[in-house]
Every structure is written in structure tokens, then in C-alpha cells.
Amino acid sequence: EPAKLDEKDPQAVGLGYVHDSSKADKAKYPNHTAAQQCKNCQLFQGKATDPMGGCPLFAGKLVAAGGWCSAYSKKA
Ligand code: SF4
Numbered sequence: 001e002p003a004k005l006d007e008k009d010p011q012a013v014g015l016g017y018v019h020d021s022s023k024a025d026k027a028k029y030p031n032h033t034a035a036q037q038c039k040n041c042q043l044f045q046g047k048a049t050d051p052m053g054g055c056p057l058f059a060g061k062l063v064a065a066g067g068w069c070s071a072y073s074k075k076a
Contacts, residue, residue: 004052005061012069015057021068029070039065042073 005012007019018024022034038044038055044063046053052062057071 002054002060002062005055005058005063009058009061011058015069015071017058017063017067017069019064019067021066024068032068032070032072036068036072036074037065038063038067038069038072040075042075043071044075 005017007013007017016025016029021037024032026032038053039046039048039050043055043057044053044065045055046065051065053065055061055063057069063069
């Protein structure tokens with residue numbers, strides 16, 4: 001069972017990942033909105049109702065459904 005991604009993981013830090021999208025660094029990422037969340041990102045591999053899911057950017061880890069990183073891309 002994969003472990004939850006650590007926000008302090010160097011790659012997570014590099015991409016500005018946070019478990020709670022509302023906590024994203026607004027100064028660094030001015031285009032971020034709290035509505036942008038892993039669960040509605042194209043790269044999220046979980047189901048919409050899963051609390052956590054995989055993301056190819058963080059292989060072997062789980063990201064939070066309500067999380068966010070700067071590679072966010074809205075699901076079509
Ligand atoms: Fe979440 Fe998408 Fe970033 Fe992966 S790429 S951590 S699913 S916002």
C-alpha cells in the first residue's frame with residue numbers, strides 16, 4: 001500500500017504540493033484557486049470519491065484528493 005506523500009518531500013516542495021489546496025502559496029502561484037484540487041486534476045489516478053490517489057508525478061505515493069501542486073491541469 002503506497003504511503004501518503006510527505007509535503008516536505010523535495011519533489012513535493014519543488015512543485016509546491018500541499019495536502020490542502022487552500023494552503024497553496026498564493027504569492028508564488030497567483031493563478032492558483034482553491035477549487036483546483038487533485039481530485040479534479042487530469043493526473044489524479046484515484047476515483048473522484050477517493051480521499052487519496054496516485055499521481056504519476058509522485059510515483060509510489062498517494063496525494064490528497066483535496067491537495068494541489070503547480071502541475072495542476074483541470075480534468076476535461
Ligand atoms: Fe495533484 Fe494534479 Fe499535482 Fe498530481 S499533478 S499532485 S494530481 S494537482
